[in-house]
Amino acid sequence: xxxxxxxxxxxGIAIAIAIAxxARCFSxxxxxxxxxxxxxxxxxxxxxVIIDKQKQRAxxxxxxxxxxxxxxxxxxxxxxxxxxxxxxxxKVFNIPEFYVGSVLAVTTADPYANNKSNRFVGIxxxxxGKGLGATFVLRNVIEDQGVEICYELYSPRIQxxxxxxxxxxxxxxxxxxxxxxxxYSTFDVNxxxxxxxxxxxxxxxxxxxxxxxxxxxKRWERPKxxxxxxxxxxxxSKMKEAQKWSQPWLxxxxxREYDTSKIEEKIWKEVNEGLKK
Amino acid sequence: MxxxxxxxxxxxxxxxxxxxxxxxxTTGACRAIQKLTRVRVVxxxxxxxTSYHRPPKCIHVYxxxxxxxxxxKILLAIKGEKKKALIVGHKMPGPTMTPRFDxxxxxxxxxxxxxxxxxxxxxxxYILRRKEGEFSKVLAIARNFV
Numbered sequence: 151x152x153x154x155x156x157x158x159x160x161x162g163i164a165i166a167i168a169i170a171x172x173a174r175c176f177s178x179x180x181x182x183x184x185x186x187x188x189x190x191x192x193x194x195x196x197x198x199v200i201i202d203k204q205k206q207r208a209x210x211x212x213x214x215x216x217x218x219x220x221x222x223x224x225x226x227x228x229x230x231x232x233x234x235x236x237x238x239x240x241k242v243f244n245i246p247e248f249y250v251g252s253v254l255a256v257t258t259a260d261p262y263a264n265n266k267s268n269r270f271v272g273i274x275x276x277x278x279g280k281g282l283g284a285t286f287v288l289r290n291v292i293e294d295q296g297v298e299i300c301y302e303l304y305s306p307r308i309q310x311x312x313x314x315x316x317x318x319x320x321x322x323x324x325x326x327x328x329x330x331x332x333x334y335s336t337f338d339v340n341x342x343x344x345x346x347x348x349x350x351x352x353x354x355x356x357x358x359x360x361x362x363x364x365x366x367x368k369r370w371e372r373p374k375x376x377x378x379x380x381x382x383x384x385x386x387s388k389m390k391e392a393q394k395w396s397q398p399w400l401x402x403x404x405x406r407e408y409d410t411s412k413i414e415e416k417i418w419k420e421v422n423e424g425l426k427k
Numbered sequence: 428m429x430x431x432x433x434x435x436x437x438x439x440x441x442x443x444x445x446x447x448x449x450x451x452x453t454t455g456a457c458r459a460i461q462k463l464t465r466v467r468v469v470x471x472x473x474x475x476x477t478s479y480h481r482p483p484k485c486i487h488v489y490x491x492x493x494x495x496x497x498x499x500k501i502l503l504a505i506k507g508e509k510k511k512a513l514i515v516g517h518k519m520p521g522p523t524m525t526p527r528f529d530x531x532x533x534x535x536x537x538x539x540x541x542x543x544x545x546x547x548x549x550x551x552x553y554i555l556r557r558k559e560g561e562f563s564k565v566l567a568i569a570r571n572f573v
Contacts, residue, residue, distance in 0.1 A: 258524060262556035263572065270526075270573065285523060295469075295549045296529030297573055300520065307524060328529065 210351075212247045215277060216284030216303065217417050221408045232281035233417070237424035239304050246311060250274050251319030251355060253337050254288060256301055257310040267309060270299055271339050275324035289327060291336040296328065315344045318354045320378040329366035330359045330380070373397070458519035460485055460495035466503065466533040469515065470544025470568070475535055479506045483533075496521065498555055498562070503533065510543075511536050513565060515551050526552050526573045534565055542568055 217236070219229040239245075248254060253273050260268040272288030275298070279285045284303045289296065301308060314337075327335045334357075358381035361370075370377050371384060373396040382389060400406070460466060465482040468475030475483070486509070487502040488495040495501050495514050503512045512535050516528035535543040542565045550573040555562055 260524075260553050262553040268553060268573075292550045292573065293548050293571060295516075295532070297550060298527045298529075299525070299573075300523050300527070302523050305524070 210349075211418060213414055213418050213421065214245070214247070214284075216280050217421060218280070218410050218414060220280050229281060233420065234424070235282055236304060237421060240425060243308070244311075245303055246313045248274060248286075248311075248313050248316060249318045249352065250277055250322050250324055252313055252317055253315040253341065254286075255310075255312045255314055255341075256288065256299075256308060257312075258301070258305075259307045259309055269339075270297075271314065271337055271341060272297075272299070273324070273327070273335065273337060275327055277322075289324075289335050290339075291332045292339070294332065296332065296335060298328075312343065314341050316346060316352060318352050320354070320356060321376075323375075324379070325368070326361070326366070326370045326375075326377060326380055327359065329368075329370070330361050334359045459517050460499075460501060460514055460531055460533075461488060461493050462486060464531060466501075466512070466514075467530045468503075468505070468512070468535060469532045469547055469549040470534045470542060471546045471548075472535050472542075472544035474505055474508075474510065474543065477506070485512075497525075497552055498558065500536070501533070503535070505535075511538060513542075513562065515547075515555065515565075516549075525554055526550070536565065540564065544568065546570065 217233060219226065251274065253271065255269060255271045257267050257269045259266060270288060270290070272290035274286050275289045276287045277284070278287075279302075282304045285300050286303060287298055287300045289298045291297070357379060359379055360381050360383070364384075368375065369392070370380055371382055371389060371392040373393060462485055464485045466485060468483055483503050483505040485495070485501045486504050489500045489502070495517075496519075497514055497516060499514050501512050501514060503510050512533040514532070515534050516526070516530075516532040518528065518531055520527045532549055534547060537543065540561055545568060547565075547569045548571070550571040551566070551569045553572055555566060559566070
């Protein structure tokens with residue numbers, strides 16, 4: 151390295167350092183070209199160029215599901231106007247990225263609560279609605295009583311949404327937690343947010359939940375719900391009987407297909423531009 | 428209201444153990460409260476907590492429509508006697524931002540509005556504070572609010 155520096159000028163040193171990343175030479179006094187007889191002015195070593203391989207990986211994109219318009223014959227102008235309003239709201243108030251299965255803490259403005267604000271911690275079991283009416287339902291078990299609250303994402307009454315634990319589950323709808331043992335829905339109200347690094351993938355919690363004895367509010371073993379997160383302890387005969395209601399032709403039905411990839415690309419660009427302004 | 432044929436629900440705490448061994452069908456929990464819905468008494472009154480072979484049922488709702496929501500008064504038949512009660516939570520989803528409970532909860536009160544029990548452990552929705560004057564004593568004995 152030193153021999154190579156003898157031939158190159160000061161600029162060449164910076165390039166050499168940039169290329170040979172792992173071996174950084176800190177003292178350059180030996181490498182400086184000694185053409186002029188004047189006392190050599192101390193030149194600080196050039197800053198090492200750190201190439202962050204993590205940023206080079208494709209940046210994870212998350213477009214909140216309520217931005218994607220549903221399939222239908224409504225005028226796209228309506229969805230465009232709603233998106234403008236949603237972007238406006240997002241500029242003023244931060245709506246974090248979360249999925250069904252993440253634990254959130256929501257503070258709302260309540261005229262009847264003390265301090266006029268009310269904090270509720272719970273696991274998100276469902277995200278519904280499109281556009282400004284998008285909702286999410288949080289569930290928690292407080293003092294052996296299961297409580298669910300449905301919040302509107304864009305309601306001005308919401309003062310803060312904090313994600314305490316960001317994770318995904320095996321299903322997009324955790325309504326079966328109502329019929330599961332209460333331990334799977336209990337979350338500490340004073341839970342501390344679980345820290346995670348930005349570039350990591352969202353962890354998928356492959357938890358299989360144990361249920362209370364039947365009857366349940368819905369027959370979750372049936373293939374129409376396609377639930378993967380329950381540990382069914384039912385006899386084989388019941389599981390086979392449930393398969394009688396399977397509709398294997400549904401996945402091949404072409405009229406039901408709704409490919410949102412191109413729409414998502416367009417809306418992603420629109421939303422990003424809107425948020426940058 | 429669809430009547431569902433179900434096996435005995437083990438969550439009914441009012442039934443004594445001798446009855447639990449028998450299997451009979453019961454309807455599912457009613458979503459909002461109307462006549463003949465079985466309710467769960469959540470305060471610590473003796474009347475609400477002693478077990479009886481029949482669960483407490485609503486026999487009248489003091490409302491223009493016969494459907495009771497949070498904050499409505501109902502007449503309950505408990506242990507062979509009639510008692511007024513206040514609804515503090517039901518299974519039916521209400522307006523957004525209001526809590527929805529997993530059971531139909533009720534607090535026993537006298538005719539003048541005084542609660543019979545002395546403590547309420549289960550969470551009570553903040554919406555009840557709307558009629559502060561009428562339910563002030565019930566709100567005073569409540570511990571948790573949602």
